[in-house]
Amino acid sequence: MTRFEPRDQIRAMSGYHSPQVDVPVRLNTNESPFPPPTEWVTMLADIANTVSWNRYPDREATELRTVIAQRHGVSPDNVFVANGSNEVLQTILLTYGGHGRTVVTFEPTYQMYGQIARVTGANVVTGQRGDDFTLDSAEIDRIVQQHNPAVTFLCNPNNPTGVIESQKNLDTLLSLASGIVVVDEAYAEFADWSAISLVNEDLPLIVTRTFSKTLSLAALRVGYAIAPTWVIEQLNIAVLPYHLDAFKQAATVAALLFTSEMETRVSLIKTERSRIELALQGHGIRVWPSGANFVLFRPHGENVQGFWSQLLNHGVLVRDCSGWPRLEGCLRVTVGTPQENDMFLSAVEAIMASHR
Numbered sequence: 603m604t605r606f607e608p609r610d611q612i613r614a615m616s617g618y619h620s621p622q623v624d625v626p627v628r629l630n631t632n633e634s635p636f637p638p639p640t641e642w643v644t645m646l647a648d649i650a651n652t653v654s655w656n657r658y659p660d661r662e663a664t665e666l667r668t669v670i671a672q673r674h675g676v677s678p679d680n681v682f683v684a685n686g687s688n689e690v691l692q693t694i695l696l697t698y699g700g701h702g703r704t705v706v707t708f709e710p711t712y713q714m715y716g717q718i719a720r721v722t723g724a725n726v727v728t729g730q731r732g733d734d735f736t737l738d739s740a741e742i743d744r745i746v747q748q749h750n751p752a753v754t755f756l757c758n759p760n761n762p763t764g765v766i767e768s769q770k771n772l773d774t775l776l777s778l779a780s781g782i783v784v785v786d787e788a789y790a791e792f793a794d795w796s797a798i799s800l801v802n803e804d805l806p807l808i809v810t811r812t813f814s815k816t817l818s819l820a821a822l823r824v825g826y827a828i829a830p831t832w833v834i835e836q837l838n839i840a841v842l843p844y845h846l847d848a849f850k851q852a853a854t855v856a857a858l859l860f861t862s863e864m865e866t867r868v869s870l871i872k873t874e875r876s877r878i879e880l881a882l883q884g885h886g887i888r889v890w891p892s893g894a895n896f897v898l899f900r901p902h903g904e905n906v907q908g909f910w911s912q913l914l915n916h917g918v919l920v921r922d923c924s925g926w927p928r929l930e931g932c933l934r935v936t937v938g939t940p941q942e943n944d945m946f947l948s949a950v951e952a953i954m955a956s957h958r
């Protein structure tokens with residue numbers, strides 16, 4: 603059969619996949635290790651019973667936007683919700699990126715920015731972070747002056763490095779007044795500052811959040827943006843009509859009754875994160891200080907793929923980042939439950955011992 607060729611942008615890409623392997627301890631995709639409250643799961647049956655399944659859902663997701671707005675002390679007109687923050691990012695790029703426009707990322711960072719930007723036709727320019735993966739304001743200045751981006755991404759804390767972005771860098775970007783600036787706060791609850799309080803009508807600033815990480819609802823696929831009203835209006839034009847189904851809207855409203863319960867786990871994760879960082883350093887392994895629920899590390903002098911598959915032999919799956927630009931030799935481990943972290947650390951211990 604002759605195959606019809608896809609667009610150049612699609613053909614040039616191999617896609618974005620996190621291989622899922624069926625192992626006892628899965629620490630590769632930064633989800634919460636804790637399921638959501640059982641009370642919420644029980645409520646879902648009632649919610650399913652109240653949905654008017656023959657009707658289209660509320661296209662504006664009014665109630666959901668209202669409760670999210672309350673959570674952040676903004677107006678519902680400052681809130682855009684979609685199926686995961688990846689769809690939020692895609693909608694931003696459909697609205698402000700696209701053919702003939704430039705999108706800027708500072709590497710290493712979340713791979714989906716470049717991927718979605720290319721799929722939606724934009725030209726992607728990458729600035730570089732330093733060896734410690736912090737970003738120098740001179741680099742921001744250079745890239746923005748040279749390329750005049752339509753959209754620039756910062757990720758705070760940054761995935762996959764865990765490094766917290768400085769507010770000074772965001773201020774620098776905004777003062778250069780070049781296009782839309784997106785701050786992706788997928789891991790904000792684990793870090794010490796948020797850009798949400800900076801959002802106002804006079805700044806081209808969009809902050810994105812997700813239910814997938816702290817809120818233990820990766821399976822539900824919900825994310826949102828907090829932005830000026832004039833941005834939200836345009837995003838609503840670009841997105842598909844009725845993109846949020848009625849069940850999801852109601853289930854998410856119900857989930858927001860339990861946020862404090864889900865957020866109390868944050869302090870446990872942070873304690874476990876320090877334990878992992880210290881233990882890895884104790885083995886002479888380089889780690890980058892993390893403000894998120896994962897730790898990037900580089901097993902020194904090791905064959906990193908070998909290290910990754912030995913972890914797998916011990917039943918522990920982590921993310922192999924070693925093939926990504928700037929991340930030679932690096933693995934990323936998601937902070938799990940204390941038991942899962944124990945299994946990870948004893949696997950590391952065993953691997954290091956076998957090399958001695």
Ligand SMILES: *Cc1c(COP(=O)(O)O)cnc(C)c1O
Pocket residue numbers: 632685686687688689712757761786788811812813814815820823824825
């Ligand atoms: C996990 C993650 C997301 C979340 O995507 P969802 O589509 O909401 O699950 C967004 N940005 C970053 C940097 C992430 O790590």
